Every structure is written in C-alpha cells, then in structure tokens.
Amino acid sequence: xxxxxxxxxxxxxxxxxxxxxxxxxxxxxxxxxxxxxxxxxxxxxxxxxxxxxxxxxxxxxxxxxxxxxxxxxxxxxxxxxxxxxxxxxxxxxxxxxxxxxxxxxxxxxxxxxxxxxxxxxxxxxxxxxxxxxxxxxxxxxxxxxxxxxxxxxxxxxxxxxxxxxxxxxxxxxxxxxxxxxxxxxxxxxxxxxxxxxxxxxxxxxxxxxxxxxxxxxxxxxxxxxxxxxxxxxxxxxxxxxxxxxxxxxxxxxxxxxxxxxxxxxxxxxxxxxxxxxxxxxxxxxxxxxxxxxxxxxxxxxxxxxxxxxxxxxxxxxxxxxxxxxxxxxxxxxxxxxxxxxxxxxxxxxxxxxxxxxxxxxxxxxxxxxxxxxxxxxxxxxxxxxxxxxxxxxxxxxxxxxxxxxxxxxxxxxxxxxxxxxxxxxxxxxxxxxxxxxxxxxxxxxxxxxxxxxxxxxxxxxxxxxxxxxxxxxxxxxxxxxxxxxxxxxxxxxxxxx
Amino acid sequence: xxxxxxxxxxxxxxxxxxxxxxxxxxxxxxxxxxxxxxxxxxxxxxxxxxxxxxxxxxxxxxxxxxxxxxxxxxxxxxxxxxxxxxxxxxxxxxxxxxxxxxxxxxxxxxxxxxxxxxxxxxxxxxxxxxxxxxxxxxxxxxxxxxxxxxxxxxxxxxxxxxxxxxxxxxxxxxxxxxxxxxxxxxxxxxxxxxxxxxxxxxxxxxxxxxxxxxxxxxxxxxxxxxxxxxxxxxxxxxxxxxxxxxxxxxxxxxxxxxxxxxxxxxxxxxxxxxxxxxxxxxxxxxxxxxxxxxxxxxxxxxxxxxxxxxxxxxxxxxxxxxxxxxxxxxxxxxxxxxxxxxxxxxxxxxxxxxxxxxxxxxxxxxxxxxxxxxxxxxxxxxxxxxxxxxxxxxxxxxxxxxxxxxxxxxxxxxxxxxxxxxxxxxxxxxxxxxxxxxxxxxxxxxxxxxxxxxxxxxxxxxxxxxxxxxxxxxxxxxxxxxxxxxxxxxxxxxxxxxxxxx
Ligand SMILES: [Zn+2]
Numbered sequence: 001x002x003x004x005x006x007x008x009x010x011x012x013x014x015x016x017x018x019x020x021x022x023x024x025x026x027x028x029x030x031x032x033x034x035x036x037x038x039x040x041x042x043x044x045x046x047x048x049x050x051x052x053x054x055x056x057x058x059x060x061x062x063x064x065x066x067x068x069x070x071x072x073x074x075x076x077x078x079x080x081x082x083x084x085x086x087x088x089x090x091x092x093x094x095x096x097x098x099x100x101x102x103x104x105x106x107x108x109x110x111x112x113x114x115x116x117x118x119x120x121x122x123x124x125x126x127x128x129x130x131x132x133x134x135x136x137x138x139x140x141x142x143x144x145x146x147x148x149x150x151x152x153x154x155x156x157x158x159x160x161x162x163x164x165x166x167x168x169x170x171x172x173x174x175x176x177x178x179x180x181x182x183x184x185x186x187x188x189x190x191x192x193x194x195x196x197x198x199x200x201x202x203x204x205x206x207x208x209x210x211x212x213x214x215x216x217x218x219x220x221x222x223x224x225x226x227x228x229x230x231x232x233x234x235x236x237x238x239x240x241x242x243x244x245x246x247x248x249x250x251x252x253x254x255x256x257x258x259x260x261x262x263x264x265x266x267x268x269x270x271x272x273x274x275x276x277x278x279x280x281x282x283x284x285x286x287x288x289x290x291x292x293x294x295x296x297x298x299x300x301x302x303x304x305x306x307x308x309x310x311x312x313x314x315x316x317x318x319x320x321x322x323x324x325x326x327x328x329x330x331x332x333x334x335x336x337x338x339x340x341x342x343x344x345x346x347x348x349x350x351x352x353x354x355x356x357x358x359x360x361x362x363x364x365x366x367x368x369x370x371x372x373x374x375x376x377x378x379x380x381x382x383x384x385x386x387x388x389x390x391x392x393x394x395x396x397x398x399x400x401x402x403x404x405x406x407x408x409x410x411x412x413x414x415x416x417x418x419x420x421x422x423x424x425x426x427x428x429x430x431x432x433x434x435x436x437x438x439x440x441x442x443x444x445x446x447x448x449x450x451x452x453x454x455x456x457x458x459x460x461x462x463x464x465x466x467x468x469x470x471x472x473x474x475x476x477x478x479x480x481x482x483x484x485x486x487x488x489x490x491x492x493x494x495x496x497x
Numbered sequence: 498x499x500x501x502x503x504x505x506x507x508x509x510x511x512x513x514x515x516x517x518x519x520x521x522x523x524x525x526x527x528x529x530x531x532x533x534x535x536x537x538x539x540x541x542x543x544x545x546x547x548x549x550x551x552x553x554x555x556x557x558x559x560x561x562x563x564x565x566x567x568x569x570x571x572x573x574x575x576x577x578x579x580x581x582x583x584x585x586x587x588x589x590x591x592x593x594x595x596x597x598x599x600x601x602x603x604x605x606x607x608x609x610x611x612x613x614x615x616x617x618x619x620x621x622x623x624x625x626x627x628x629x630x631x632x633x634x635x636x637x638x639x640x641x642x643x644x645x646x647x648x649x650x651x652x653x654x655x656x657x658x659x660x661x662x663x664x665x666x667x668x669x670x671x672x673x674x675x676x677x678x679x680x681x682x683x684x685x686x687x688x689x690x691x692x693x694x695x696x697x698x699x700x701x702x703x704x705x706x707x708x709x710x711x712x713x714x715x716x717x718x719x720x721x722x723x724x725x726x727x728x729x730x731x732x733x734x735x736x737x738x739x740x741x742x743x744x745x746x747x748x749x750x751x752x753x754x755x756x757x758x759x760x761x762x763x764x765x766x767x768x769x770x771x772x773x774x775x776x777x778x779x780x781x782x783x784x785x786x787x788x789x790x791x792x793x794x795x796x797x798x799x800x801x802x803x804x805x806x807x808x809x810x811x812x813x814x815x816x817x818x819x820x821x822x823x824x825x826x827x828x829x830x831x832x833x834x835x836x837x838x839x840x841x842x843x844x845x846x847x848x849x850x851x852x853x854x855x856x857x858x859x860x861x862x863x864x865x866x867x868x869x870x871x872x873x874x875x876x877x878x879x880x881x882x883x884x885x886x887x888x889x890x891x892x893x894x895x896x897x898x899x900x901x902x903x904x905x906x907x908x909x910x911x912x913x914x915x916x917x918x919x920x921x922x923x924x925x926x927x928x929x930x931x932x933x934x935x936x937x938x939x940x941x942x943x944x945x946x947x948x949x950x951x952x953x954x955x956x957x958x959x960x961x962x963x964x965x966x967x968x969x970x971x972x973x974x975x976x977x978x979x980x981x982x983x984x985x986x987x988x989x990x991x992x993x994x995x996x997x998x999x
Contacts, residue, residue: 083556084554084555084556090555090556092555097555100555102554102555102556103549103554104549104554104557106556201558202556202557202558203549203556203557204556205555205556206555206556206798208797209797209798210797236560237558237560238558238560239558239559239560239561239798239799239800240797240798240799240800317794318794318797320590320792321588321590321600321792321794324590324592324598324599324600325553325555325597325598325599326555327592327594327599329594329659330552330553330554330597331554331555339655343594343657344592347592367792370590370792370793370794371790371792372790372792375792375793375794379794
C-alpha cells in the first residue's frame with residue numbers, strides 16, 4: 001500500500017488524477033496523521049475536518065464528472081493562520097482575534113479553493129508573525145519534528161512542522177523577515193519568499209505591509225513551484241501586487257540546470273558567529289553547485305550589516321499602525337465593557353489582555369520611531385538603509401544570476417533558550433532580512449545535517465526581483481544532487497513520531 | 498455658560514490685523530468610495546454600505562479610486578495649482594472609534610495639488626486673490642451617534658452607535674495659505690472664498706458641495722497681530738463651520754474675541770473651537786498643549802500616484818467654464834449692471850434663474866421673480882432661496898402665463914403665493930383661485946360704467962382732457978374686479994366711453 005502521507009504533492013495530484021487515489025482517501029489519511037501526531041507537534045491551531053472533506057468530495061465528484069482538474073487538485077494543504085478564511089477561525093496566533101470568524105476569504109484562499117486544493121486547517125505561528133520560534137504564539141509553541149524540544153522556526157513554525165511531520169504535503173507561509181525561510185531551514189523543508197508583490201496580500205493579516213510576502217512551503221522544490229504558481233499573479237484587490245505573469249517557476253523546477261550560471265557567495269552572510277556545521281554544509285553546497293557546472297564568485301554587499309537595525313525600525317513602525325485597528329470596537333476580543341467604562345478604557349484593557357509581550361514591544365518601538373522629532377533619525381534613516389541594500393543587490397546581480405548564503409546562522413535551538421533575550425532571537429533572521437528590505441525573491445532548501453547536532457541546515461538562494469524562476473532552477477539542481485548523494489530526501493532521516 | 502468678552506469689531510480692527518487660514522473638506526460625488534467598491538449613496542441603512550476594506554478588517558487592503566484622483570486633479574487645476582508628477586498617500590495615525598483602521602489614509606508632504614490661487618469677488622465687486630497652499634486626497638470617517646446624553650455629545654451619553662457607511666468616502670481637503678491683508682473685510686473674504694469654492698466644485702461636477710448635507714465643511718483658523726507686525730499671532734481653529742453665513746460670523750466673532758483677550762493683556766491659547774449657529778459664538782474645544790503627533794508615514798499599502806502629464810493636460814483642456822468667467826459672460830448677455838449681478842449672486846439666485854430660463858422663461862422675467870417676490874419670501878422665512886418651495890419650472894410657467902397675457906403681475910404674485918402655500922401647480926392655483934385676467938368687454942364694460950357713475954367729478958376732468966386722472970377710474974375698476982381686470986383694456990374702455998382719444 002502507498003504511504004499516502006509521504007507522497008509529494010505532485011505525486012499525490014497525479015494519483016488522484018489517474019484515479020489511483022481519491023481526494024477523500026488522501027484527505028482522510030492526512031486527517032488521521034494529524035490526529036496521531038499533532039498532539040505532540042502542535043502544528044495546527046484549527047483543523048477544518050468538515051471543510052477539508054467537503055472540498056475533497058467536490059474534487060472527486062469533479063473527476064467523476066469528467067471535468068478538468070488543476071495540477072494540485074485534491075492535494076491537502078496546511079495554511080498559516082494569517083490568511084483569512086471565510087467562516088473558519090483566523091487568529092494570527094493572537095488572543096485578540098480568538099473566536100473571530102472572518103466574513104471573507106483572502107485572495108490566496110480563494111485561489112487555492114479554485115485550484116481544488118484541500119485546506120486541512122490553520123497552522124500555528126508567532127503572534128502577528130512577530131518571532132522566529134513560534135514561542136510568541138498565544139496558543140503555545142510548536143515542536144520541531146526533528147526534536148520536539150527544539151524550535152521549529154518562526155513565525156511560520158506550524159506550517160514547516162506540518163510538512164516535516166507529514167501532516168500535509170503543502171503549506172502556506174508569510175515572510176516578513178524570514179518567516180518562511182528560517183522555519184524551512186530548521187525543519188529540513190523548502191520555503192520560498194516570492195518577489196514582493198508576487199503573491200497577493202489581500203486577506204493576509206498585516207504585520208509590516210512593505211515587507212510581508214506570502215509564499216509556498218513544501219517538502220520538494222517542484223511542489224513549492226506548483227503551489228507558487230497556484231497562488232501567484234496579479235490581484236486587483238492588492239495595489240502592490242505585480243501586474244505581470246507569474247515567472248515560469250514550474251518549468252524551472254523541472255529543468256534544474258545550472259550549467260553556465262553565475263552564483264555569488266555573499267561575503268557578509270557567513271563566517272564568525274555562524275555555527276560550524278552550518279558553515280560546513282553551506283560550503284559543501286557551493287561545491288555541489290560548482291560541480292554542477294555553475295561559476296561561483298564571492299560578492300560583497302557592504303550595506304547588509306545595517307539590515308537588521310533597519311528592519312527593526314521599519315517593521316515595528318508599520319506594525320504600530322497596522323495593529324491600531326485592534327481596538328475592541330468591531331471584532332475580536334473585548335475586555336472590561338461593563339457599561340461604566342469609556343471606549344478608550346475598554347480598548348486599553350483589551351490590548352493589555354489580548355496582545356503578547358513581543359507584539360507590545362514592537363508597537364511601542366514603532367510608535368516611538370515614527371514620533372515627530374524622531375522620524376528622520378529612525379524611520380527615515382532605515383528607509384535610506386533600505387535603498388542602500390537594494391543597490392547592493394542590484395550591483396551584485398549585474399555580475400551574478402543568484403546569490404547564496406546559509407539561511408540561518410545556527411540550527412534549531414532549544415525551546416525557551418532565547419525567549420528572554422529578544423536581541424538573540426532577532427539575530428536568527430540576519431541572513432534572510434536583507435531580501436525583504438529589497439523586495440526580491442529567495443528560497444531556503446535543505447543542504448544536510450550539521451554534524452555536531454544532527455539537525456537540518458538550510459541553503460538560501462536569492463534571485464533578483466521578478467526572477468523567482470531562477471530560485472527553482474538552482475534549487476531543483478541542488479536538491480537532485482543532494483538526494484543522489486544521500487540516497488534519499490533529507491526528511492527521511494527525521495525521527496519517527 | 499460663560500460669557501465671552503468681545504471687543505467691538507471697529508476697535509478690534511483699529512488695533513489688529515487679522516490673518517486667516519481656511520481648510521475646506523469636500524466630499525466627492527464619486528459613485529464608490531475612495532479605497533473600495535462600496536456605494537457612497539446617502540441615506541442608506543447604517544452599515545449597509547461597508548466591506549472588509551472600509552471596515553478596516555484584518556487583512557483588507559485599499560485600492561485607489563481613479564475617479565477620485567481625477568476629481569482631485571480637476572479641483573487642483575481649477576484652483577490654478579501645480580499637479581504633482583509623483584505623490585504618495587500617507588497614514589495619519591490617531592485613535593477614534595468611528596475610524597475603522599485608527600489611521601486615516603490621507604496625504605502628508607506630497608499633496609496631489611499645490612501652490613495655486615482662487616480669485617474671489619466681494620460684494621462691491623472688488624476681486625481678492627486667495628492663495629492656495631494645497632489640495633490633497635483623503636478618506637472620510639464613519640459617524641458616531643451618542644445616545645443617552647442631553648445634547649448628543651459624547652459627554653453624559655450611555656453608549657454610542659457607529660455607522661461606517663461614510664467611512665472611506667473620498668474627501669479633498671483644500672488649504673489656503675495665510676490670508677493676509679484683508680483687514681476689516683476678512684470675514685467677508687472668508688465667506689466669498691468658500692462661496693466661490695463651492696461654485697467651482699459644483700461647476701466641475703465633482704461634488705454637489707451641499708454644506709447643509711456635510712458635503713462641504715469648513716474650518717476657520719484665525720489669528721491677530723498688531724498693525725505693522727509681520728509675525729503671526731497664536732491662532733484658534735474653529736471647526737466644522739457649515740454654512741456661508743456661519744463662516745463669516747465665525748471669523749468676525751473670533752476677531753472680536755481675540756482682540757478682547759489681547760487688549761486686556763491676555764494670551765491666546767492654541768485650541769480648537771466649536772461654532773454655535775444659534776448665536777454665532779465659538780466656545781473652547783480641545784486645547785492643543787502640544788501639537789498632536791499623527792506619526793505620518795507613507796502608506797505602504799498603496800503605490801504612488803503619478804498622473805501622466807498628457808492626462809493632466811487633457812483634464813485641463815476639458816475643464817468647464819469657471820464660475821467667475823461664466824458670471825461675467827451672463828452679466829454681459831443679460832445687460833445688467835455690476836451691482837445687479839452682485840445682488841443676484843448674493844441672493845444665491847444665479848442657478849435658479851438659469852434653471853428657470855432652461856424651462857423657457859426669458860432672462861428678465863426669471864430674474865424679476867427670483868429677485869423680487871421669491872427673494873422676499875426667502876428673507877421673511879429665513880430660508881435659503883433654493884429652499885423656497887417652488888421649482889424653476891413653476892416659475893417659468895408663471896412667467897409664460899404673464900407673457901401670454903393670461904395673468905398680470907398682481908395676479909401672478911397671487912399664483913406664486915398659492916404655489917408657495919402648497920396649493921399645487923400654477924395652473925391649478927389659477928383655476929382654484931379664479932385668477933384669470935378679465936379682458937372680456939361685457940364684464941369690464943359694466944364695471945367701467947359703474948366707476949364712471951360713482952366718480953362723476955373725475956370723469957369730468959378726463960373729458961376735459963386731463964388724461965392723468967384716468968388712473969383713479971382704472972383703480973376703481975381694478976378694485977371692483979379684485980385685481981383681475983386687464984388694466985390696459987380698462988384704460989381703453991374708460992377713454993372710449995368718455996369719448997377721449999388715448
Ligand atoms: Zn467598502
């Protein structure tokens with residue numbers, strides 16, 4: 001018997017299309033898996049059993065009626081709890097939205113439904129996507145399937161953990177500073193942050209509007225490409241969405257040829273402070289690429305050293321404004337409305353109870369950075385750094401096709417280790433943040449286990465804006481080479497749950 | 498209530514020079530809201546015209562209404578402004594329950610239009626140029642209704658109801674540069690500016706600009722400085738002054754109030770003030786101890802607006818005839834004096850006269866009725882002329898009846914009186930009241946005979962060639978026929994019967 005849950009999305013879709021499996025069988029297998037392991041992993045905040053089965057039945061009916069099926073028809077997906085889903089809870093990992101049933105679907109949700117993808121449920125995340133470990137979730141942390149006492153990354157730790165524990169073959173994430181790529185790196189999965197504007201943000205609860213980008217998460221590069229194609233493309237409901245066709249990501253993922261490509265190693269992303277096993281696996285990856293016929297050069301991006309500081313001004317500034325709407329007036333939690341208190345008091349009490357410490361910290365930080373008298377020094381300077389970083393990338397891409405770096409400086413650290421040290425937590429996203437600031441595209445994919453702790457290491461590939469297909473071309477080549485070298489996908493080395 | 502000390506207006510102006518700034522918000526008449534597809538229709542059920550975007554639901558995003566941008570550019574062009582080649586929206590962050598996102602999507606240091614002017618004509622025909630600082634795009638807020646308090650104010654209310662139908666309706670905020678040099682005419686300039694701006698907006702067809710409906714709202718900022726001083730004094734900001742008359746009164750009141758404070762050695766506090774229609778006074782609102790910090794920053798959810806130059810020129814080419822020029826043209830066409838045209842404008846009669854002409858009346862009679870009978874009625878009832886309960890079509894019908902000789906002026910006035918009293922259309926009033934001119938000779942002949950018989954002495958004078966005396970006999974006939982006689986015919990009959998050549 002096929003082990004349904006271990007199939008890739010592409011294989012699953014193929015078997016459903018051919019009639020070898022029904023969508024209902026596939027969905028039931030994944031629901032059973034969730035039942036069996038998620039108590040330990042805690043990847044899901046909400047499982048929509050009925051909704052998923054209804055969608056699966058609809059796919060089977062469609063096939064029975066001879067209607068054409070999309071390339072991902074019947075494939076289950078775990079959705080980060082940041083995308084609105086009509087009538088299905090959407091909490092963004094926060095108490096302040098506990099019990100909220102959105103009256104509308106995000107564009108991504110709509111597109112997935114139209115593509116006959118089966119949405120299993122909503123996954124855990126750091127509250128409002130602020131964090132790198134899911135420990136900021138108001139609903140408790142998620143465990144890393146490689147070691148349940150360690151972090152699965154964040155903010156999209158739930159989605160990555162769902163993939164790594166075979167609870168779903170596809171997942172959705174959002175990446176503001178690394179929230180797709182860093183969880184992918186530490187769980188041995190694939191995650192892509194598309195070019196800013198490549199995937200609609202409509203219905204994606206905003207953290208930092210100019211940095212947030214939804215994107216695909218999967219266990220293989222091809223699966224990520226199929227999902228990317230399903231959710232990407234122009235959306236008239238999002239003014240910042242790019243009015244251009246989705247880059248040919250699926251084609252690139254199927255080709256995987258890097259001969260003659262020029263690849264730049266970013267000098268500033270690596271070296272001192274990086275875990276030895278991470279550096280070792282990264283250097284091996286570079287050798288693999290060279291062996292595949294790519295030309296590798298070193299590239300300097302001097303402004304990247306300011307990226308983290310700029311990010312922690314821009315993201316909190318935007319979030320301080322984006323989160324102002326959570327005032328207990330229209331939806332979500334309301335505390336202290338006993339008929340004697342003013343609207344201001346009720347808002348204050350609700351925010352006090354409804355927002356976690358990290359969210360409050362960033363709102364305060366951002367409010368300060370935008371204040372008159374401080375704006376130029378903080379928000380203004382950060383925007384200048386952003387321009388410099390963008391120029392560094394532009395200059396780099398004049399001489400190379402893609403850039404590579406480790407995705408994270410270390411492998412997954414133990415839960416609880418950095419919760420009281422925000423700065424140490426912020427450093428986790430050192431390598432991923434420059435990409436968000438510049439708005440271009442990047443992928444993380446597994447490149448082995450660090451010898452010292454046996455935990456996954458991620459390779460980051462960075463492409464120019466609108467050239468997302470290059471990620472898939474390079475990613476597919478590296479993936480194929482490693483699978484050949486290891487004899488199996490990396491995830492097969494993960495412990496059984 | 499505390500009584501505010503005021504200096505007499507003359508004394509205030511003797512010592513001080515007023516400086517004004519006017520901020521006018523205009524609700525655009527676009528079919529949909531500024532950043533979503535919801536209807537802007539007034540009067541709908543509360544919260545029936547809302548969606549995730551204008552309710553500020555988590556995840557929702559704005560999309561700019563292209564017609565809103567076009568309207569803003571038209572207003573900018575009509576105000577002789579430069580139009581930005583590239584500009585952004587900005588978030589103005591502050592908390593208020595009727596503002597769904599707790600920030601207003603507005604523009605900050607990159608307005609779509611800037612650096613313009615508007616020439617306004619004062620009552621005596623003098624033209625005053627008001628410099629325009631900027632015109633920018635933003636969205637309206639929802640509406641709060643405070644329930645349970647005494648005055649509809651939030652103080653003392655038990656709860657508030659929120660209606661978000663208005664949230665997101667496009668607004669253009671037009672801000673003047675400091676208006677200096679108007680002296681004692683400052684309140685008049687303020688009124689004339691708002692009036693001219695309203696005409697302009699209406700002519701552009703971008704809004705009906707009805708102040709009584711809140712489609713146009715004015716804030717009056719005012720400060721005084723001693724004559725000869727170039728630095729500005731501390732200003733007060735009188736919010737939501739919502740009629741032309743109120744704009745003038747608010748400015749005048751603040752001049753007198755500021756002057757009283759300053760001459761008694763006090764200082765003006767920078768504050769917002771509420772205007773009171775009942776007595777034209779203002780009272781203290783919120784004191785701005787420190788400038789409110791709106792933490793403006795460029796709206797990251799919207800892309801910059803970069804109107805192509807060709808498009809701007811196309812819009813410029815398509816601008817309608819602007820009100821001041823149109824008025825000049827009409828005045829020439831009608832052949833009336835400056836002061837006559839000015840009283841038409843002051844009475845708010847121009848559009849009504851034009852509408853009446855469009856219904857077939859000639860200019861002179863349309864003007865005569867609106868500026869005479871109807872203006873008097875408006876004055877007596879304290880209503881705006883446009884609110885008098887008669888339509889231009891009805892006035893045109895009365896004029897047509899007069900032109901056809903079916904009514905004389907006196908009867909026409911009675912017909913109008915009937916229409917105003919709700920007795921129906923002019924023809925119905927004529928029928929019901931029996932107001933047709935009597936020109937039938939047999940009916941008139943008897944009345945003339947009676948009059949001659951009753952006034953033998955006068956009849957004698959007329960026979961003797963004193964034609965001026967005929968007026969008395971005509972008057973007697975008119976009296977006897979209760980004014981319904983055709984006066985011209987009566988005169989003919991009197992002379993005929995007395996054998997005198999007219
Ligand atoms: Zn709406």
